[in-house]
Amino acid sequence: MNNVFVYIEIEGCEVREVSQELLTKGRKLAGELGVELHAVVIGTGIKGKVEEQILPYGVDKLFLFDAPGLFPYTSAPHTDIVVNLFREEQPQICLMGATVIGRDLGPRVSSSLTSGLTADCTQLEIGPYEDKKSGKTYEQLIYQIRPAFGGNIVATIVNPDHRPQMATVRSGVMQKALYEGACKKEVVYPEVGKYVSPEAFVVKVLDHHVEAAKHNLKGAPIVVAGGYGVGSKEGFDSLFELARVLHGEVGGSRAAVDAGWIDNDRQIGQTGVTVHPKVYIACGISGQIQHIAGMQDSGIIISINSDPDAPINKIADYVITGTVEEVVPKMIKYYRQNSK
């Protein structure tokens, strides 16, 4: 009862990295609250194949549901399992990836249990809360912190009276780490039929096709990112060239993605990828909070912007006042000259 739960996402028998990142965060939260870290994983033919990808992140108890029809993921069976398990276990916190699966499952579970759910959190902390209206105080709620309103403000959300307190977090926002401390590492294999009825399996997956990622933006040591100031799809060519010579990857702001200048899977920010590169080169990016949330932990930040007052300049180590068109080719040129 009252533990911290993480829903583990899998592709076949492979645990998704986002779930391991959440286990590491969940372990820390459980430690602060003095409770256990539990995990639930649901799939087909996973028994004996996924436990070692989950337990080393500090899991006290893993609930493993293995039955035909549970992979690929469909909404109803996974919802039924999680909802019925939570009715028994009464967790106080549940974390899920802000992935396609987490964003499909999380709202259904929250709707079933009438519990609050906060999407795309960028920080999770434990702290007290006082409800000014009712005068009630709460000792240890989870602060679910996220940019809101298109990333122009940051909101701290709490769920005072409903359990579990649910949050989704994007891949890469938290850092995964194997847990060194002691934990129970118990695994249980509940009987699937007790949690989900055969009628839940009505949606059929006719075709399921997953490709390996085309790029490694999340893990790239150098990121060249373009925003609205790049001006056009062709304008990104020089960014790709800069990334190529520096052995980095190219990303984009939401504005550049919305304009169709760069693929959606390269969007950096709260609603895209979070990156932690050694060097982040922001080209024509003004720096909305929702973008900053996805790159603020970069080592060295270089901002190229024709507007000397662009918000991103405040967190930049190098501020270059100029156009992307002019500056990026010069960076390529002088890198080639100086690195010889």
Add this chain to the structure above:
Amino acid sequence: MSLKIVVLAKQVPDTRNVGKDAMTAEGTVNRAALPAIFNPEDLNALEQALRLKEQHPGTTVGLLTMGPPRAAEIIREGLYRGADTGWLLTDRLFAGADTLATSYALATAIQKIGDVDIVIGGRQAIDGDTAQVGPQVAQKLGLNQVTYAEEILKVENGKATIRRLIDGGVEVVEAPLPLVVTVNGSAAECRPANAKLVMKYKYAACPLEIADDDPRRALRAERNYLNLTQWSVADVDGDASQCGLSGSPTKVKEVQNIVFQAKESKTLTASDQDIDGMIAELLNDKIIG
């Protein structure tokens, strides 16, 4: 087979193009500086509905929205593009709703509409980006759902075949009706307004929009399609305690305007000398190279 389709649509502030005047001097959001628009992915959803209407004669497409009286504007925009009807959920009791209270209100309205085959909406709205309302509505109604849909490939024998996005790939699923579908922005764009439909519906309004001295009273009496349906909590037999702020389990503890921790930055120009110097410095410090 003819279908009864409800499109969930939201009027949102255009957060994608936030200029400097969108924030007040005190650091709060100046909503007045942001134009109100039809949530982009809801338009993708409307297009999927209108395509089904073309493929299945007798199909009706209605827009359901919740918001202040001015949100009726997006019902009109839907009618201009080919929808048949619309419902505006408007009541002070709906104010301050989080996604769960919103989905409760929408689900009760959908029950009131009755016998709906497909509920379809955008994956998420650009003012919150939560993607929660679609699945929460589905759960409240006990319906199946297909999220992140890109195209409804066909509807036959009471089943829909849908192509949807998943992380790193695509899936084709078959799901029985009735069904909730949420549509991704990568789906086909919505058709533009049709001039004839604009002429037909431009005076369509909900009761709260109509002034006492309305000059088109006679016209509205004659053409019933100009009278948009407006519903309060009571009209949809809703439980007020599950609506608005009181029906919202999540509370906003605080809202912060972000003040960036200013770093000590080096300010450079675009001159060759400055760029050359910076690159040399980064190489020298082994930060790049």
